[in-house]
Amino acid sequence: MKTAWLLAFCLPVLAFSQIMRIHQSDGSTHDYSIAEIDSITFASHYGALTWIGHASVKIKTNDGIVIYIDPYAGNDYKEAADIILVSHGHSDHNQVNKVTQKANCRIFSGPSASVGGTKMTPGDSVEVDGISIKAVDAYNSNHPKGSGVGFIIAFAGVKIYHSGDTGKIDEMAALTALNLNYAMLCIDGVYNMNAQDAAAVAQTLPTAKAIPIHIAPSNASAAEKQRNIDKFNPPNKLILKEGET
Numbered sequence: 001m002k003t004a005w006l007l008a009f010c011l012p013v014l015a016f017s018q019i020m021r022i023h024q025s026d027g028s029t030h031d032y033s034i035a036e037i038d039s040i041t042f043a044s045h046y047g048a049l050t051w052i053g054h055a056s057v058k059i060k061t062n063d064g065i066v067i068y069i070d071p072y073a074g075n076d077y078k079e080a081a082d083i084i085l086v087s088h089g090h091s092d093h094n095q096v097n098k099v100t101q102k103a104n105c106r107i108f109s110g111p112s113a114s115v116g117g118t119k120m121t122p123g124d125s126v127e128v129d130g131i132s133i134k135a136v137d138a139y140n141s142n143h144p145k146g147s148g149v150g151f152i153i154a155f156a157g158v159k160i161y162h163s164g165d166t167g168k169i170d171e172m173a174a175l176t177a178l179n180l181n182y183a184m185l186c187i188d189g190v191y192n193m194n195a196q197d198a199a200a201v202a203q204t205l206p207t208a209k210a211i212p213i214h215i216a217p218s219n220a221s222a223a224e225k226q227r228n229i230d231k232f233n234p235p236n237k238l239i240l241k242e243g244e245t
Helices: 004-010 034-045 169-178 195-205 224-233
Strands: 011-016 019-023 028-035 047-053 056-061 066-069 081-086 100-108 127-130 131-137 148-156 158-162 184-188 209-213
Touching: 034 047, 066 148, 081 131, 131 169, 158 169, 184 195, 195 209, 195 224
Parallel strands: 066 081, 081 100, 158 184, 184 209
Antiparallel strands: 011 019, 019 028, 047 056, 056 066, 127 131, 131 148, 148 158
């Protein structure tokens, strides 16, 4: 990862697609992907965000608070959690036993998840360890309204939305006023909204970098996953690979 001082001494003068050209103080230039620039900014001010895979995400703040969302994909949950968020009760979202947990780890979940801790319904909010967590609506024909939630996680001035499993729903209109910085949107098109619907949602959140997650059913091939990612084309997209921070 490029170090944080880069932004202080470099001037971005050209942005197109997913590439930004940086003019450095020594007169040289370098092309960075938008993902690299975002990584530098995020690491400098907030911490680290890792898309583990599927809907599973890890956030570690610069204050050392570790948050896992919808644990399921992969096996690297060794860093002990302060907070675990579970959007709903389906088995590809609720594997809290995979996560190493601190003695005082707090678990928050949607109404249908039987994972212990505190259940949240849309509109509920809580603050713990300096992290603000708000539950928002998430539902579709595969996930009945009232069974699950999405989450908005806020800390150190950044707001991150994790959609949970959902369709493109009317309640998402209210997200525009929240000035989100990052929106992690499911795009699988089978159990959730498809890539085109997710892109339409992303375009209503112009301040947010839109990161596709839950890109295909859990048994999908790599080719199927890539096809869905290729269909996700809002102008504010930020594509991460599975396991990428």
